[in-house]
Amino acid sequence: xxxxxxxAGVQSVDRALTILExxxxxxxxxxxxxxxxxxxxxxxxxxxxxxxxAHRLVEQTEDRGKYRLGVGLLRxxxxxxxxxxxxxxxxxxxxxxxxxxxxxxNVAVLSESSALYLDQVAGSSALQPHNWVGQHIPLxxxxxxxxxLSGLSRQECDxxxxxxSAYTPTTITTKAKLRAELDQVREQGYALAVDELEVGxxxxxxxxxxxxxxxxxxxxxxGPTFRIGAERVEEITGKVVEAAEEVSHRLGWGxx
Amino acid sequence: xxxxxxxAGVQSVDRALTILExxxxxxxxxxxxxxxxxxxxxxxxxxxxxxxxAHRLVEQTEDRGKYRLGVGLLRxxxxxxxxxxxxxxxxxxxxxxxxxxxxxxNVAVLSESSALYLDQVAGSSALQPHNWVGQHIPLxxxxxxxxxLSGLSRQECDxxxxxxSAYTPTTITTKAKLRAELDQVREQGYALAVDELEVGxxxxxxxxxxxxxxxxxxxxxxGPTFRIGAERVEEITGKVVEAAEEVSHRLGWGxx
DNA sequence: GTCAGCGTTGCTCATGGCGCAACGGTAGCC
DNA sequence: GGCTACCGTTGCGCCATGAGCAACGCTGAC
Numbered sequence: 145x146x147x148x149x150x151x152a153g154v155q156s157v158d159r160a161l162t163i164l165e166x167x168x169x170x171x172x173x174x175x176x177x178x179x180x181x182x183x184x185x186x187x188x189x190x191x192x193x194x195x196x197x198a199h200r201l202v203e204q205t206e207d208r209g210k211y212r213l214g215v216g217l218l219r220x221x222x223x224x225x226x227x228x229x230x231x232x233x234x235x236x237x238x239x240x241x242x243x244x245x246x247x248x249x250n251v252a253v254l255s256e257s258s259a260l261y262l263d264q265v266a267g268s269s270a271l272q273p274h275n276w277v278g279q280h281i282p283l284x285x286x287x288x289x290x291x292x293l294s295g296l297s298r299q300e301c302d303x304x305x306x307x308x309s310a311y312t313p314t315t316i317t318t319k320a321k322l323r324a325e326l327d328q329v330r331e332q333g334y335a336l337a338v339d340e341l342e343v344g345x346x347x348x349x350x351x352x353x354x355x356x357x358x359x360x361x362x363x364x365x366x367g368p369t370f371r372i373g374a375e376r377v378e379e380i381t382g383k384v385v386e387a388a389e390e391v392s393h394r395l396g397w398g399x400x
Numbered sequence: 401x402x403x404x405x406x407x408a409g410v411q412s413v414d415r416a417l418t419i420l421e422x423x424x425x426x427x428x429x430x431x432x433x434x435x436x437x438x439x440x441x442x443x444x445x446x447x448x449x450x451x452x453x454a455h456r457l458v459e460q461t462e463d464r465g466k467y468r469l470g471v472g473l474l475r476x477x478x479x480x481x482x483x484x485x486x487x488x489x490x491x492x493x494x495x496x497x498x499x500x501x502x503x504x505x506n507v508a509v510l511s512e513s514s515a516l517y518l519d520q521v522a523g524s525s526a527l528q529p530h531n532w533v534g535q536h537i538p539l540x541x542x543x544x545x546x547x548x549l550s551g552l553s554r555q556e557c558d559x560x561x562x563x564x565s566a567y568t569p570t571t572i573t574t575k576a577k578l579r580a581e582l583d584q585v586r587e588q589g590y591a592l593a594v595d596e597l598e599v600g601x602x603x604x605x606x607x608x609x610x611x612x613x614x615x616x617x618x619x620x621x622x623g624p625t626f627r628i629g630a631e632r633v634e635e636i637t638g639k640v641v642e643a644a645e646e647v648s649h650r651l652g653w654g655x656x
Numbered sequence: 657g658t659c660a661g662c663g664t665t666g667c668t669c670a671t672g673g674c675g676c677a678a679c680g681g682t683a684g685c686c
Numbered sequence: 687g688g689c690t691a692c693c694g695t696t697g698c699g700c701c702a703t704g705a706g707c708a709a710c711g712c713t714g715a716c
Contacts (some may be wrong), residue, residue, distance in 0.1 A: 153447050153448075153450045153451030153454060154412050154416070154447050154448055154451045156410050156412050156413050157412050157413050157416040157448060157451040157452070158451050158454070158455075160410070160413040160416070160417075161451070161452070161455040161457065162455075164455075164476055165455070165476070167479070168475060168476050168478075168479035168480075169479075171479075171483060191409050191410050192409070192410055192413060194409045195409030195410045195413045195414050195417070196413070196417070198409060198414070199414075199417040199418075199420075199421070201417065212483065213476060213479055213480040213483075214480070215480070215611075215649070215650065215651070215652040217473065217476050217477045217480050218477050218480055218481070218611040218651075218652030219424065219611070219652060220420055220421070220424050220469060220473050220477070221473045221474050221476070221477030221478075221611075222424075222477075222611050222612065222652070223423070223424035223425070223469060224424075224469040224470070224471070224473050224474060225474070227427050227428075227468065227469070235612070236553070239553075239556070239614070240553065240555065240556060243552070243556050243559065243560070244559065246512070255471065260471060260474075261474075261478075262474065274482070275478045275479075275481050275482045276478070277474050277475075277477065277478040277481070278471065278472075278473075278474030278475030278476065278477060278478035278479075279475060279478060
């Protein structure tokens with residue numbers, strides 16, 4: 145058992161799952177390509193892929209074609225979020241918010257020192273934005289991240305923050321500035337991020353609280369900066385705060 | 401090689417994936433429980449689960465606790481939806497439907513208070529209809545529009561509906577009548593429009609759903625009213641519903 | 657205290673998975 | 687057109703590897 149790096153256990157299962165991750169990264173790949181990356185014979189890779197295919201976790205683009213991720217994953221992921229009542233309660237509210245604003249709505253939680261995006265409802269705009277679901281995004285560069293941080297104590301916050309990389313010229317990179325920002329977030333009840341993760345991307349987020357009042361998640365509306373100008377920010381802010389409060393209520397916070 | 405049902409290939413991978421499906425169905429389970437269902441020793445089940453855990457596809461509720469699906473699945477599913485393009489997935493199904501019925505097939509989505517037509521496949525008839533792709537069409541006067549509206553809540557529906565102009569004598573122009581119509585659409589799973597947008601134009605539409613079951617688009621068959629009489633409506637309805645369900649499946653919805 | 661059941665872990669053996677080589681098909685290139 | 691090169695796919699035989707066994711630490715019920 146030459147268990148060098150972290151993932152191990154059952155070799156063939158490990159390899160199969162590595163294939164899934166590989167396909168998630170690059171879109172699609174052929175058997176030979178996969179085999180050489182895994183360092184196994186292509187017949188081995190083929191059998192692994194065939195087993196994944198039998199469970200609809202991958203599918204081939206055409207007969208004798210390349211392979212890509214399959215719809216079976218959607219079902220599994222659906223079951224994953226279905227057990228989180230947060231997502232269940234938030235979804236109708238998200239849809240309503242997305243339809244009112246026409247922009248993309250996301251729900252994120254704190255996970256391992258970053259923001260984990262749990263759900264996304266696309267806005268009505270024809271061009272689809274990038275899908276964030278399942279991704280871990282840095283806390284200091286997003287509106288959701290700021291909201292999630294604003295629910296932590298100073299010590300917890302320090303523990304969670306590692307290095308704060310600059311993604312754009314306006315990314316907050318010092319703890320002092322971030323603390324001031326978080327104070328503001330706590331005071332006004334929402335967070336704003338303009339061009340901080342990506343130039344041209346604006347987002348507004350508000351906290352979702354559980355029955356005890358703890359910040360358990362964050363809900364955001366995001367879209368291109370050219371479409372979300374100063375005056376729309378104000379309108380959207382009101383709506384996202386209201387929506388997040390509605391979800392908080394459904395989770396038992398406030399009562400009335 | 402005593403595998404009864406379809407899935408086979410690499411045994412341990414097959415078992416691991418079966419565990420995922422099992423967890424998707426029932427929420428969470430312990431090692432012993434899983435082992436007995438798979439018909440293997442619990443140490444075997446444990447190692448499979450541990451490998452899945454190393455890739456974050458499952459997680460345990462607490463130390464030495466039960467197992468459930470993990471967040472790694474969200475990431476994989478996110479990568480899947482990124483490549484899922486409605487038009488691309490729908491196109492082969494549309495072509496088949498157009499060739500079976502001989503009429504024109506359209507795919508539309510909700511956009512800015514109207515139905516936006518994304519794709520069209522012309523029927524085999526010599527008489528070609530005009531091209532709807534890219535056009536915004538009123539929601540209350542088309543079968544596609546009714547289907548798209550039927551997926552909205554009452555508030556969302558009201559927010560989206562502006563004034564309901566009459567295009568023909570049979571156009572629905574009151575909210576009460578439209579609501580009754582939408583209830584019927586929801587119940588029967590398709591929408592019909594005869595001479596409502598244009599005299600002499602009949603269309604039948606059915607909903608396309610995403611993995612969550614949300615109505616994300618609508619697929620319609622349309623043609624001259626003289627060619628689509630009462631008896632053909634019945635035949636066409638079945639086919640368009642079936643086709644829309646096929647596309648929904650490709651987008652991850654349902655699976656039996 | 658006892659017992660039963662859980663998740664977890666060395667150990668050992670045979671079985672299931674791997675590499676090999678060959679096949680059929682396709683695309684590109686002289 | 688024939689040739690080459692490479693693709694995904696498949697039977698076969700050997701041995702690494704994954705399965706079963708049994709024991710351990712732990713928790714909770716009685």
